[in-house]
Amino acid sequence: MMSAKTVQPSAPLRWTIGLFLATWCLIAAFPLFWIAVMSFKLPVDAFSANPLTVIFGPQTRAAGQGLSLLDLALGLATLAALYVVAAKKLGGWVERVAGETWLPLGWVVGGLLYGAVAAGVLVVLLPAVAGGLEAVVRPIPLVGLLAEPAIGLTLEHYANIWFEQEFYRNFINSLVVTAGVVTISLTVGTLAGYALARTRSSLAFWLLISALIFRALPHSVLVSGYLPPFINSAEILEPFLGDAAPTLYGQPWAVILVLVAINQPFTIWMLRSFFANIPAELDEAARVDGCTHFGAFRRVIMPVMWPGVITTGLFSFLLAYNDFLVTSLLLDAQNQTMVPAIASFFNRETTTTDQVRAVAAAVSITAPLFLLVIVFQRQIVSGLTAGAVKG
Known part of the structure; x- marks a missing residue:
């Protein structure tokens, strides 16, 4: 029987891996650290031009801050x-x-x-x-x-961008859009993923392939198809709804549906793979004990699936939270989310003070992401490793 020491990588390999990871972390983390x-x-x-001046800020300190x-x-x-x-x-x-x-x-x-x-x-x-x-x-x-x-x-740049320029409105819009996308995506995705994981029909295979093809399409292609109906929605729906025909352009709920349509194939694929790693014998045992199909899904399967659901929900959150193309084209300025708003801050800056304020807005967007990863790190690790070892 091989000892644990036998299967360990050699010292040169460990040093190479460590050096590579350290270099990657430095390259990835340095821009965020610097703009912060x-x-x-x-x-x-x-x-x-002096890095030490940027870090220690002598003029900022001299101003009493x-x-x-x-x-x-x-x-x-x-x-x-x-x-x-x-x-x-x-x-x-x-x-x-x-x-x-x-x-x-x-x-x-x-x-x-x-x-x-x-x-x-x-x-x-x-x-x-x-x-x-x-x-x-x-x-x-x-x-x-x-x-x-x-x-x-x-903190004057943050105070200006959040309150004087009302960046908090963009933050609220982002929360509304992402919460809607995550809720709908996980609700539909868990049901669809469970059904596709348990069925033996060839139709399930072609549904998954179709979803993958749809997900692979560039967002620009999909949004270009959505844009005309959104702009002309009132005229299109007027024969059916009369004067009550809604205008889809600029409405967060309409953008939520578009983002769900774009991201749902990814959610279904992830959840289907998680459900496939749960033995079907659990369903059968629950059915023998008197549960309905939905009762077995809710009472037996979902408690086992929470790490996978949380992991998938985090990815859905990131896809919606960081989206630029869909939200910038289909939302008006009043309902704009944070990512397009930050781009507009950089586009309209005219002085160095405006530039630093735009940087402060860019840094602000990272805080919820760090909080999510810290709070859900155990579930994320458990979800990503679920089914990794079988035997």
Whole structure:
């Protein structure tokens, strides 16, 4: 019998893999890190040719806006604590409170509540605690240096973009669209994926192939077909609905249906593969115990499927949340989501201050994504590895 040491990769291979992963992480993470740093600086620091000036922001600090070493220590400790709670504790709390019956709603409510609490801790509680500690520490010789500003930081760009330019409206529109897409996609996808995984009909094969072909089509081709009916919808529907004929263009609910139509094949394929890895004997045992087909699906199969459903839901969320083409062409300015709105910020910028504000808007869009991954990381890993080993 081979030992664990025998099957381990060689040292050169481990070093090569580690170097490759480190390089990839550096290339992937550096742009996000850099624009995040820029977004908290005054333009004179943000666009400096000296990287140290961009990081430490001397002009921003000179303007009376900065973080001390004490602020940095408290901030890192708070972020670490929030991460531990989200990754290790939140899932258990949700499962105990919601139970199996209300687990999906429990995850949604739990994630939203945790996001609100985390925002309150970072925005309200942390500055108050840091300010109080600085007031106590500052008069103490030598130790008081910890309370002096070390890194320039300002939130004025975020305040301007979110409140003065009303970026929060775009955020709400994004939440409405993505929530609608995820809800409909998962509802239809779980039923369709379960049916296609259990059927032996050749029709299921051709349905899956048709869905794959539809999903492979470029979005520009599909949207170009949707655009004329959306613009002329009132005239098209007037003979049937009269003056009550709706205008589809600019309506979030209509865009939700388009995004569901585009992303549903991907959802069905993923969920079908997850359902296929669940033994059919579970269905048969539930039927013997008196469950209907739907009862077996709801009471026996779905509790086993939650990691796969959450993983698929996250991908559906990302596809809708990050969509640019569909939302930019089929939504008007009033109902625009965040990604097209950010593009418009960059297109209309005229000064360096406008550029930094556009960067701040771009950084803002990443916060919900990090929160989702942190909260659902256990389910995502479990879903991605489901069925990976059989025997």
